[in-house]
Amino acid sequence: MxxxxxxxxxxxxxxxxxxxxxxxxxxxxxxxxxxxxxxxxxxxxxxxxxxxxxxxxxxxxxxxxxxxxxxxxxxxxxxxxxxxxxxxxxxxxxxxxxxxxxxxxxxxxxxxxxxxxxxxxxxxxxxxxxxxxxxxxxxxxxxxxxxxxxxxxxxxxxxxxxxxxxxxxxxxxxxxxxxxxxxxxxxxxxxxxxxxxxxxxxxxxxxxxxxxxxxxxxxxxxxxxxxxxxxxxxxxxxxxxxxxxxxxxxxxxxxxxxxxxxxxxxxxxxxxxxxxDVAALSLAEILALTPERFAEVFRRTPIKRLKLAGLLRNACIVAGNSGDRTLLPALVALATAAALPLVRAHAVWAVFRLGGGAALQDAARSETDPVVRAEYEAEARAGG
Ligand code: SF4
Ligand code: SF4
Structure with a gap:
């Protein structure tokens, strides 16, 4: 007892x-x-x-x-x-x-x-x-x-x-x-x-x-x-x-x-x-994060568990909602060159939200990943 x-x-x-x-x-x-x-x-x-x-x-x-x-x-x-x-x-x-x-x-x-x-x-x-x-x-x-x-x-x-x-x-x-x-x-x-x-x-x-x-x-x-x-x-x-x-x-x-x-x-x-200090990062800085910079900034924070791909995914959505077309070059770069389809897919969405879909015509034709293709197809159906 x-x-x-x-x-x-x-x-x-x-x-x-x-x-x-x-x-x-x-x-x-x-x-x-x-x-x-x-x-x-x-x-x-x-x-x-x-x-x-x-x-x-x-x-x-x-x-x-x-x-x-x-x-x-x-x-x-x-x-x-x-x-x-x-x-x-x-x-x-x-x-x-x-x-x-x-x-x-x-x-x-x-x-x-x-x-x-x-x-x-x-x-x-x-x-x-x-x-x-x-x-x-x-x-x-x-x-x-x-x-x-x-x-x-x-x-x-x-x-x-x-x-x-x-x-x-x-x-x-x-x-x-x-x-x-x-x-x-x-x-x-x-x-x-x-x-x-x-x-x-x-x-x-x-x-x-x-x-x-x-x-x-x-x-x-x-x-x-x-x-x-x-x-x-x-x-x-x-x-x-x-x-x-x-x-x-x-x-x-x-x-x-x-x-x-x-x-x-x-x-x-x-x-x-x-x-x-994390709250002081601008969206442009986040969209440009490298794996090394991500590890350095988010070390010992709960955000590190999201990994760079998850944070870029979210940043693309925020960028797409921002109405800020100065972010388009960074988003187009992610939509065409990001290694992970998860990031490319959300970048495609953001580019279309900001009215920059024309910049992705070639990328749309050459994209083979089904997750990213689904985004292009959804945009096409929506007339984007
Ligand atoms: S209804 Fe929601 S916002 Fe209102 S007191 Fe309750 S928890 Fe708070
Ligand atoms: S999405 Fe709705 S339920 Fe979820 S945390 Fe925000 S306000 Fe609360």
Missing amino acids: IPAAPTSLLRERLQALGFDDVRVAAVGPGPLAPLRAWLEAGQHADMHWMERTADRRLDPTLVLPGARSIILLGVNYWSEALRRPQPASGPAPLWARYALHADYHDTIKPGLVAAGRVLEELAGVTAADYRYYVDTGPVLERSWAARAGLGFTGKNAMLISRRHGNWLFLAAILTRVELAPDAPVRTRHRQQDVGLLCGRCTRCLDACPTAAFAAPGVVDARRCVSYQTIENKGVIPRALRAGIGARIYGCDVCLEVCPWNRFAQAGRQLLLSARY
């Missing part, structure tokens, strides 16, 4: 490590996120690991037998500097604000290691009695965080904290230690009620540029700009490209319109490392 540990002292010690909010949920039955319905509707797109880990996500004792508590840790990444990141010149690509930091998996992990040591000290346990995760484990952090009262689940499907708004990285420590649980935001409601404190507001649902909400609190990843620009490794559907607008990596629209953010305070950033 593992002894109970004092939750208040634990909270104090973990906050001192840099976690801006620390709350506890008791492991037990109860409604969590409607994960199964979401998976059955195919709204997870090709994120098949969600299916493979569904049982473990729904039952933490399958991840850590004997688990009694989940410690939810919030790291606030909001700062005034993130209000309007703009490049010095040229069209401004927009980045999800979280991405303008060194990879949070790397910077938060040392805090989790230290948090584990604190738990060992206060509860007299060993490293075998807990597991920690930041975003990549089979733990429904947002749902448990709502249960622990760290915030509530908004109609935008995000956790909304009254202190930090939407701008939180969430980490979790699953442990066999019994800790006094915190209450959800409103105990008279079921903690999983979507939009508990949204009232009649529907701003996030109305503002979504690609109509990705299947229902309040339910995002169809197949239509979501975040999924398409980050998780999708292939061709982005033509029907969604205009809605992507200037968003080159991720999408903050349903977060930034949320009125709860007006209460958000800047975070202490003890477990983060800002990379606002």
Whole structure:
């Protein structure tokens, strides 16, 4: 039997490590996120690991037998500097604000290691009695965080904290230690009620540029700009490209319109490392990136996982939406000479969007890749 540990002292010690909010949920039955319905509707797109880990996500004792508590840790990444990141010149690509930091998996992990040591000290346990995760484990952090009262689940499907708004990285420590649980935001409601404190507001649902909400609190990843620009490794559907607008990596629209953010305070950033320099890159600079320059600029950022081809794909869409014909030479070069068909295909789309299709007549005749040919054929059907 593992002894109970004092939750208040634990909270104090973990906050001192840099976690801006620390709350506890008791492991037990109860409604969590409607994960199964979401998976059955195919709204997870090709994120098949969600299916493979569904049982473990729904039952933490399958991840850590004997688990009694989940410690939810919030790291606030909001700062005034993130209000309007703009490049010095040229069209401004927009980045999800979280991405303008060194990879949070790397910077938060040392805090989790230290948090584990604190738990060992206060509860007299060993490293075998807990597991920690930041975003990549089979733990429904947002749902448990709502249960622990760290915030509530908004109609935008995000956790909304009254202190930090939407701008939180969430980490979790699953442990066999019994800790006094915190209450959800409103105990008279079921903690999983979507939009508990949204009232009649529907701003996030109305503002979504690609109509990705299947229902309040339910995002169809197949239509979501975040999924398409980050998780999708292939061709982005033509029907969604205009809605992507200037968003080159991720999408903050349903977060930034949320009125709860007006209460958000800047975070202490003890477990983060800002990379606002990324937001200073112009679209022209991104379209001209070489593999070496990509590796140099995006090293240790979450964006590096997209790889150069994924970033160029997204940059082509942003360029096509920009109306800036000074980008045409760079786009024509990518459409005709980029090694990867994925990049050529999106460059072709962008060139036609900017009215430069005549420059690709020869390339269209000689293109043999089916993915790129499909773009030319779609343009021909559209009379481009
Ligand atoms: S992240 Fe963007 S595209 Fe996705 S649901 Fe929110 S507003 Fe819509
Ligand atoms: S924008 Fe409005 S509806 Fe959407 S999560 Fe925020 S409060 Fe709720």
